[in-house]
Amino acid sequence: MNRNIKDKIVESLTGISVLLIIFIIVSILAVTIVGGWPNLNWTFLSEFPKDGMTKGGIFPAIVGTALMTIIMAIAAVPFGVITAIYLAEYASEKSVIAKTIRFAVKTLAVVPSIIFGLFGLGFFIGFIGKNIDGIFNGGELKWGQPNILWASLTMALLTLPVVIVSVEEAIRTIPKDLREASLALGATKWQTIKKVVIPGSVSGILTGTILAVSRGAGEVAPILFTGAAYFLSDLPHSLSDQFMSLGYHIYIMSTQSSNVDATLPIQFATTLVLLLLTFSLNGIAVTLRYRIRKRAR
Amino acid sequence: MESKLKRSKYKELSTAKAEISFNKKKFRFSDWFAERVIKAVAFLSIAVVIMIFIFVFREAFPIFKMDKNEAGSTELLVQESYGGAETVNEPSETTDNQVDNSNKVQATVVKPSSTLFSKTWMPVSDNPRYGILPLFLGTLKVTLIALLFAAPISILAAIYTAMFAKPRIREVIKPVIELLAGFPSVVIGFFALMVLATVFQNIFGYTSRLNGFVGGIAMGLAAIPIIYTLTEDALTAVPKTYTEASLGLGASRRQTAFYVVLPAAVPGIFAAVVLGIGRIFGETMIALMATGNAAMISMNPFDSVRTLSATIGAEMAEVVFGDTHYSVLFLIGSLLFIFTFALNAFAEFYFKNMVIRRYQSKK
Numbered sequence: 314m315n316r317n318i319k320d321k322i323v324e325s326l327t328g329i330s331v332l333l334i335i336f337i338i339v340s341i342l343a344v345t346i347v348g349g350w351p352n353l354n355w356t357f358l359s360e361f362p363k364d365g366m367t368k369g370g371i372f373p374a375i376v377g378t379a380l381m382t383i384i385m386a387i388a389a390v391p392f393g394v395i396t397a398i399y400l401a402e403y404a405s406e407k408s409v410i411a412k413t414i415r416f417a418v419k420t421l422a423v424v425p426s427i428i429f430g431l432f433g434l435g436f437f438i439g440f441i442g443k444n445i446d447g448i449f450n451g452g453e454l455k456w457g458q459p460n461i462l463w464a465s466l467t468m469a470l471l472t473l474p475v476v477i478v479s480v481e482e483a484i485r486t487i488p489k490d491l492r493e494a495s496l497a498l499g500a501t502k503w504q505t506i507k508k509v510v511i512p513g514s515v516s517g518i519l520t521g522t523i524l525a526v527s528r529g530a531g532e533v534a535p536i537l538f539t540g541a542a543y544f545l546s547d548l549p550h551s552l553s554d555q556f557m558s559l560g561y562h563i564y565i566m567s568t569q570s571s572n573v574d575a576t577l578p579i580q581f582a583t584t585l586v587l588l589l590l591t592f593s594l595n596g597i598a599v600t601l602r603y604r605i606r607k608r609a610r
Numbered sequence: 611m612e613s614k615l616k617r618s619k620y621k622e623l624s625t626a627k628a629e630i631s632f633n634k635k636k637f638r639f640s641d642w643f644a645e646r647v648i649k650a651v652a653f654l655s656i657a658v659v660i661m662i663f664i665f666v667f668r669e670a671f672p673i674f675k676m677d678k679n680e681a682g683s684t685e686l687l688v689q690e691s692y693g694g695a696e697t698v699n700e701p702s703e704t705t706d707n708q709v710d711n712s713n714k715v716q717a718t719v720v721k722p723s724s725t726l727f728s729k730t731w732m733p734v735s736d737n738p739r740y741g742i743l744p745l746f747l748g749t750l751k752v753t754l755i756a757l758l759f760a761a762p763i764s765i766l767a768a769i770y771t772a773m774f775a776k777p778r779i780r781e782v783i784k785p786v787i788e789l790l791a792g793f794p795s796v797v798i799g800f801f802a803l804m805v806l807a808t809v810f811q812n813i814f815g816y817t818s819r820l821n822g823f824v825g826g827i828a829m830g831l832a833a834i835p836i837i838y839t840l841t842e843d844a845l846t847a848v849p850k851t852y853t854e855a856s857l858g859l860g861a862s863r864r865q866t867a868f869y870v871v872l873p874a875a876v877p878g879i880f881a882a883v884v885l886g887i888g889r890i891f892g893e894t895m896i897a898l899m900a901t902g903n904a905a906m907i908s909m910n911p912f913d914s915v916r917t918l919s920a921t922i923g924a925e926m927a928e929v930v931f932g933d934t935h936y937s938v939l940f941l942i943g944s945l946l947f948i949f950t951f952a953l954n955a956f957a958e959f960y961f962k963n964m965v966i967r968r969y970q971s972k973k
Contacts, residue, residue: 320864327770330763334787334834341793341801348804392654399652403645416958417655423885423954424947425892427919428662431943434926435665470658477655503644531794534894534919538927560796560895567800568899584800588793595792599785 342588349585352578358586366544366566367575371583376548377461377556378590381536382526384465384552385472390522392469393476394511400477401484402506422474426534433467433539434459455553462552464540471535472525479524479602483517484510486609520601527594531587533560543569559587666947670940672932673726726938731905731916733925733935740938742945744905748822748915749891752901755826755911756890760833761883768841773867784842791835799899802828807900816912818902823911825901829893833886840885844878845871881961888953892946894919918942 360370396414404411442456442463450456487510495505511518533541542555543565549556566580567573728741771783807824810816814823848871856866872879897903902914903924922939929936 316862316865320862323864323868324770324774327766327774330766331770331775331783331787333763334767334790334838335783337831338786338790340805341797344801344805345797392651395648395651396655399648403648404652414652414655416955417659419958420659420951420954421655423888423950424662425888425894425919425950427892427894427922428666428943428947428950431666431669431922431926431940432662435669435940436661439669439931440665473655473658501638501641503641506644527792531796533794533796534923537894537923560794563796563800564895564899567803580800580804584797588797591792591794592789595789 345581345585345588348578348581349583352582353585357579357582361546362544362579366570367572367579371559371562371579371586373545373548374557374559374562374583375586377541378530378559380549381461381465381468381540381556381558382529384462385468385529386522386526388466389469389472389476389525390518393473393521393525394480394518396473397477397480397484398506398510401481402502402510418474418477421470422478426471426532427537429467429471429535430537430539432470433463433535437463437466438539459538459540459555460553461540461549461556464536464556467535467539468529468532471532472529475525475528476518476521479521479598480514480517482602483514483520483605486517486605487513516601516605520598520605523594523598523601527591527598530594531560531591533558533564536561559583559590563587662947666940666943670937670944673934673937673941726941729907731921733929733938738935740934742918742938742942744907745916745918745921745942747907748901748905749917749919751909751911752822752826752829752897752915752917753887753890755823756830756833757883757887759827760830760837760886760890763830764834764837764882764886765841765879768838768845769867769872771838772842772845773871774863787838788835790831791839793832795832795893795895796899798828798831799896802831802896802900814912818904818912818914820900820902820914821912822901822915825897825915825917826911828896828900829890832893832896833889836889837882837886840882841875841879844875844882847878848874877961877964881957884953884957884961888950891953892919892950893917894923898923918946922946 357370358375359372361372363369396418400411400414404414438457438459442458445456446452446454456462491509491513492505495509496502500508536558540555541558541561543557545555545557563580563583566576566583570576726740726742728739729743730739730741731744732739732741767783767787771780771787775783802824803820806828807819810824810827811819816823852870852874853866856870857863861869897917897920901917901920903916903920904914905916905921906913922943925935926939929939
């Protein structure tokens with residue numbers, strides 16, 4: 314009897330923990346939706362901020378986030394896919410090189426995002442950008458300052474592990490028979506990879522890309538000082554322009570603006586937009602991944 | 611006719627055979643080239659980690675050889691601005707220290723690098739002092755609060771999911787909790803700033819609205835999915851035979867979970883908590899938005915704190931390229947990097963080996 318009561322108490326305690334976590338998730342969603350929904354309309358999405366950012370929309374932030382994640386994906390996806398191919402197809406499980414690469418990928422996945430920001434500042438802006446300016450622009454400052462290219466590349470490094478992990482998982486679900494059939498037909502290893510492995514892992518590549526974009530759209534720390542801008546009256550026209558981003562907009566509006574209360578509706582609506590964006594992307598990625606795993610079974 | 615065909619087929623086969631044996635030695639440029647390129651690109655991740663090391667340290671390095679006092683030379687353009695909306699504690703401290711400083715400037719010229727281990731973080735003043743001690747202690751305090759909140763909840767929730775929940779419920783719980791990992795940290799920070807701070811203020815009645823406690827809880831939220839997922843993995847990785855043996859001997863589900871499965875999964879759970887610490891330690895946006903950002907040493911969880919990563923995030927945009935403050939921020943970055951790198955390496959090698967040894971020895 315005593316044991317039964319104890320069992321019940323402990324079991325319900327673990328159940329309560331689950332409920333608490335779910336409660337927190339639901340309340341974050343609820344607060345954002347309740348606070349943001351009334352202000353979410355077409356003009357909000359399609360207008361520039363007005364009146365010292367207290368009115369108007371978030372159009373440039375949406376465009377900036379989109380551009381940044383597109384450039385990021387262009388940079389990160391090829392490298393991620395190739396690394397995944399190497400890990401899954403070429404490297405043997407026990408080789409030191411493969412182990413080191415795996416460890417490096419894991420390290421990249423756990424390094425705090427602010428460190429990527431520092432790296433972007435020190436490497437892309439301070440080293441590469443400054444040298445480009447020194448050599449090609451005669452010292453005139455063009456690339457040696459924060460811009461959308463450096464921010465996107467910094468973000469690409471951050472999202473590289475996401476791509477690698479997804480693609481490698483997809484590659485490993487491709488049946489051995491297909492590969493062996495291709496090799497038996499006389500195809501070389503590279504031909505097999507090109508014609509069998511890569512087409513077979515398209516959904517994995519897509520999953521990785523979407524997850525990376527979702528992650529990149531939400532991260533703020535790496536772009537704090539590599540390219541995000543507080544307010545721009547124009548959209549970025551070239552890679553050397555700065556850009557506005559949704560996450561940075563939320564941060565800046567909620568902590569640095571002179572009149573936090575007046576901009577409250579904008580803050581909530583922006584948060585809602587960002588949340589909707591990352592959630593729908595994650596939703597697509599999860600469904601795709603579910604399909605891949607089903608194939609593996 | 612038929613024999614002709616056969617013969618030609620045989621011929622084809624034999625030439626094919628010859629080609630195959632020939633191919634073994636034949637150098638195929640496209641294959642060779644593809645493999646080289648793939649290998650080279652795969653090395654990029656290693657290269658990036660090494661380059662992060664090099665470039666973050668490179669920018670931090672000048673601090674160790676900077677002997678001249680650069681105070682006052684480049685500081686005029688920077689007004690101290692903190693991430694938090696609340697800087698209640700800051701003004702009084704600032705004025706105190708400035709009075710203190712103005713005396714000191716006339717008396718002695720202080721090396722900026724020598725103030726690294728002092729107790730004040732005053733990077734923007736006539737006599738800047740870069741004592742990272744309060745930042746470090748602040749980070750520790752917030753990490754501790756976050757961990758005390760996140761670790762028990764996520765481990766208990768993982769136990770429920772892995773041990774007690776019915777399969778159908780488990781299929782729902784797991785993805786829902788992992789949703790939390792999809793929240794951008796700026797959204798969690800915003801939630802903490804708008805909701806948690808007010809709610810906790812009503813409950814505990816502290817004075818400064820944004821403080822270590824609010825920040826810690828919010829950062830715990832960011833760590834929950836990590837600890838939860840990895841713990842759940844560790845629990846389900848324990849061989850089913852353990853559970854069955856225990857249940858077969860008449861132990862209850864709770865006893866099985868806590869006395870059989872949990873001990874067997876301890877290394878994995880440790881790894882989960884270690885990675886959770888890494889996440890909390892380096893979390894920037896939540897720290898910027900919810901901790902109040904006042905650099906002071908206090909044991910009170912309801913005082914504002916300023917974490918290492920938040921300091922970088924708040925001040926880096928405003929420093930002059932290459933001066934002492936800039937280098938010190940990079941030094942803080944190096945510390946953060948080394949710390950998370952070490953945590954990851956520890957979790958990776960130590961715990962993995964332990965898990966393997968455990969199951970092998972008992973098999």
